[in-house]
Amino acid sequence: MSFDWSDYLIVAQELASQTAASSKTRSKIKANLLNVINRAYYEAFRKARNHLRDKDHQPHNTLLQGNTHQNVINLFNISSDVNRLMIAQFLRDLRAARNKADYDDTVPNLPGLTMTALLQSEQVIELLKTL
Numbered sequence: 001m002s003f004d005w006s007d008y009l010i011v012a013q014e015l016a017s018q019t020a021a022s023s024k025t026r027s028k029i030k031a032n033l034l035n036v037i038n039r040a041y042y043e044a045f046r047k048a049r050n051h052l053r054d055k056d057h058q059p060h061n062t063l064l065q066g067n068t069h070q071n072v073i074n075l076f077n078i079s080s081d082v083n084r085l086m087i088a089q090f091l092r093d094l095r096a097a098r099n100k101a102d103y104d105d106t107v108p109n110l111p112g113l114t115m116t117a118l119l120q121s122e123q124v125i126e127l128l129k130t131l
Contacts, residue, residue, distance in 0.1 A: 023112075033114045034101040040121035041098035048072050048091060053129050069095055083127045090120040 049072045050056040056075075063071055073095070077088035097117045100107050107113060 030110060033110050034107070035095050036114050037101040037117045040117040041094040043073060044091060044094055044121040044124035045069060047125055047128055048076065048087060049130065054077075055131065081131075083130050087124055087127050090124045094120050094124075 004129045049063055049068070051062060052072060052075055053060060058075060063075075065071065073088050073091045076091065079085060094117055097113050100113070
């Protein structure tokens, strides 16, 4: 059975909403927000990767060779199409946010970064629909 990567964004949005209305401890709220950023990134990344594979017919081994995440960004970035360039930029920003969320002990302005990640992930999906 194929997984619908859009479900990651839905889960991230639900988690963000629940966290905003939560009376959980600071630690649990932080964990939830970090998870939202991670899910938002992976939803956008997988959708973009699958678009390159399924619509642009990029060979699967090209996408997986070396650093898959950077390969996907680079393949959108080599275009002169403004939508593809925007996708590349959003993916770069999302990846940077995801790396902070996954590896840094302290993430400044975590609520703001979380909302930005959700918006950028949504933008990637909308831009992919235009290609």
